[in-house]
Amino acid sequence: MRHRKAGRQLRRTSEQKLALMRNLATSLIESESIETTEAKAKELRPFIEKLITKARAGTLHARRLAVRHIHKREAADKLFQELGPRFAARPGGYTRILKTSHRKGDGAEMAIIQFVGE
Numbered sequence: 001m002r003h004r005k006a007g008r009q010l011r012r013t014s015e016q017k018l019a020l021m022r023n024l025a026t027s028l029i030e031s032e033s034i035e036t037t038e039a040k041a042k043e044l045r046p047f048i049e050k051l052i053t054k055a056r057a058g059t060l061h062a063r064r065l066a067v068r069h070i071h072k073r074e075a076a077d078k079l080f081q082e083l084g085p086r087f088a089a090r091p092g093g094y095t096r097i098l099k100t101s102h103r104k105g106d107g108a109e110m111a112i113i114q115f116v117g118e
Contacts, residue, residue: 008043021047022069028095029075029083033114041097041113052094055084083115090116 054062
């Protein structure tokens with residue numbers, strides 16, 4: 001039984017899932033909108049929103065905490081120079097998930113996750 005185990009496993013080990021979330025977050029920061037499966041998008045939402053909240057603070061400590069997960073320098077710079085100030089007045093809910101069609105190969109439910117426009 002999975003009592004008190006929050007989140008989706010996504011059929012990966014914890015290390016693989018963390019790597020997946022880091023890569024999806026980096027892609028979302030770079031392009032501001034990505035299409036992935038609905039389950040991955042729902043798992044990515046709290047992960048990226050915590051990073052945006054750190055970027056809103058803008059301190060050196062917050063930057064070091066965020067760079068643990070965002071390994072590309074350009075993406076980290078964009079997170080702190082563009083996305084943090086953009087959402088400075090917003091108390092939360094920086095992303096939206098839009099459901100799209102099913103994937104042709106395996107029928108997985110697809111979704112677009114993107115930043116909310118301010």
